[in-house]
Amino acid sequence: MQVSRCETVADVLALLEDRDGWAEPWQTFFAGLLDASGLSYSRFASRCGLSKNTVKRWRMQGGAPKSRDTYVKIGFGAAMPPQAVSDMLSRYGGYCGLNPRDSFDACCIFCLQRRARGDTRYDYAAAEAMYHRLLTGQPSNGPSSITTTKLMAHLSAVDTEAEFAAFLQEFGTELTGRKQKLERYLADYLTVHQLEAARDGGGSLHSLGLPAWVEKQLSQLRRHGIVPRRRSLTALGLHLNMTLEELDVMLHYAGMDPLRARDRLECVLIYALQQLALTHPELALGNATALLAVTRDAATRRRCTELAQEYWQAGYQSEAEDVESVAGYVRCVLEELDLEEADELLGLL
Numbered sequence: 001m002q003v004s005r006c007e008t009v010a011d012v013l014a015l016l017e018d019r020d021g022w023a024e025p026w027q028t029f030f031a032g033l034l035d036a037s038g039l040s041y042s043r044f045a046s047r048c049g050l051s052k053n054t055v056k057r058w059r060m061q062g063g064a065p066k067s068r069d070t071y072v073k074i075g076f077g078a079a080m081p082p083q084a085v086s087d088m089l090s091r092y093g094g095y096c097g098l099n100p101r102d103s104f105d106a107c108c109i110f111c112l113q114r115r116a117r118g119d120t121r122y123d124y125a126a127a128e129a130m131y132h133r134l135l136t137g138q139p140s141n142g143p144s145s146i147t148t149t150k151l152m153a154h155l156s157a158v159d160t161e162a163e164f165a166a167f168l169q170e171f172g173t174e175l176t177g178r179k180q181k182l183e184r185y186l187a188d189y190l191t192v193h194q195l196e197a198a199r200d201g202g203g204s205l206h207s208l209g210l211p212a213w214v215e216k217q218l219s220q221l222r223r224h225g226i227v228p229r230r231r232s233l234t235a236l237g238l239h240l241n242m243t244l245e246e247l248d249v250m251l252h253y254a255g256m257d258p259l260r261a262r263d264r265l266e267c268v269l270i271y272a273l274q275q276l277a278l279t280h281p282e283l284a285l286g287n288a289t290a291l292l293a294v295t296r297d298a299a300t301r302r303r304c305t306e307l308a309q310e311y312w313q314a315g316y317q318s319e320a321e322d323v324e325s326v327a328g329y330v331r332c333v334l335e336e337l338d339l340e341e342a343d344e345l346l347g348l349l
Contacts, residue, residue, distance in 0.1 A: 003261045003271050012271050012337065026064040026092045033078050034059055048077030049124055068095040069124075072108055076124045081116045082109045082156075094230030096179070096255030100152045102225070103175040107131045109155055110164050130161075134168055146174055179227055182253040184297055186218065189240040192290040210239055213348070227254050234259075234269070235348035238327040243284045244273035249303075265341040272333040273326075280323050281316035 006012045034055070037044055045055040050073065057063055065071050071093045075085035085108075086097030098105045098112075107130045111122040151174055158164045168175070193208050214236055220226040228236065233254055237247045248258035259266045277284060288304035288311075295301055323329050331349045334342040 003267050003274075006271050012268060015267065025062070027058060027062045029088075029092060030058050030074075033074070037078055044077060047123070048073045050074075050077075065093065068093060071095065072098075073124045075112060076115060076122075076127075079115050079118075080112065082112045085112060090230075090256050094256075096227045099148070099179075099255055100155045101148060101175055104128075104131050106155060106168075106175055107134075109152075110158055113156070113158075130164075134165060146171070179221070179225065179254055181297075182227065182250065183221060185250055185253050185300070186221075186236070186240075188291055188295040188297065188300065189242070190218075191294045192287075193240065195290075195294070211348070214239060230256055231344055232348060235327070235345055238330055238349065239325075241283060241287065241326045243277060243287065243326075244270060245284075246287065247273070265339065265345065268334065268337060268339060268342070269330065272330050276323065276326065276329055281311060283323065283326065285311045285316075 003012070003015065006015060034041075034044055039047070041056045041059070042052045045052045048055070050070070065074070068089060071089050072085060074080075075088060080088070082098050089095040090097050098109050100106050100109060104127070107127045108124075111124075111127040111130065114122040151171060154171065155167060158167050190208075197208055213232070217226075217228045217232060217236070221228065227233070230251070233250065233256070234247065237250050242250065244259065251258055259270050261267050261270055284307060288307045291300060292304045292308070295304075327349045331346060334346055334349075
């Protein structure tokens, strides 16, 4: 049974009971990584810059890294190529993958490439040293003149430090270190909510009644380019009343995969948001018309215009009962299912 065919919570529970094909947990992945290396706990830990006890605990008892940097260190320790490290970051850590526009990530990509080719001098510490040595200028905040895919292709072709220095000289202004599309996308939604709050005498970010962690993570994104973890970013989108399609767009701008039906928790989110779209189409229409009034992003305007035209032409009708918020609706579904994997997300909602 596919999640799109589920009509009730009971259908979702039946689907979740079938564990075949669900994404493997970090412990299973890490055990395979460690076994493939052929190294002892001590030697593998040393290559990653971690403690032996930490590596042994992940292998025998479970648990997972608590920071993006730790995942990257594991990538270096296992001599993984950059794309494999990106996949690991996204799938198991909930972080955005390695981004050639991020100045430190660019150094990691180059060093991972060298290490995967057998040059053991290029470890995580070497990437840090290269970052501090070669990247002395301030990143540009101007518009990009080259796609991320093409920038990655140029970086992938770099083979020596001299060539990497030349790469920085040619494309240094592209290394913004920030997810500008993500920032703009979130800013548009926040503006919509602030305008709505202003009608009731509010208008400031604080007046929106968002959890304290939201303001903190938005500040980290704006000031330091730190992208929230996948669960936090998903929760933020739900607090901003995003639909399934809008959430997937946000995750894409963060360098992450869309919500995945093969992830038990995200399968439930897909179900809940699909049900909400069927019973309350006015939510998507309201978002589209409100965003058209504030956004300057061409892609967002085009998507909202198309959606608004579709809804007006089809004459969709919503159920009589109002939904106070997307986050509240999703919270009720998760609580009804009593899903263990949902504990972290529920704490954010």
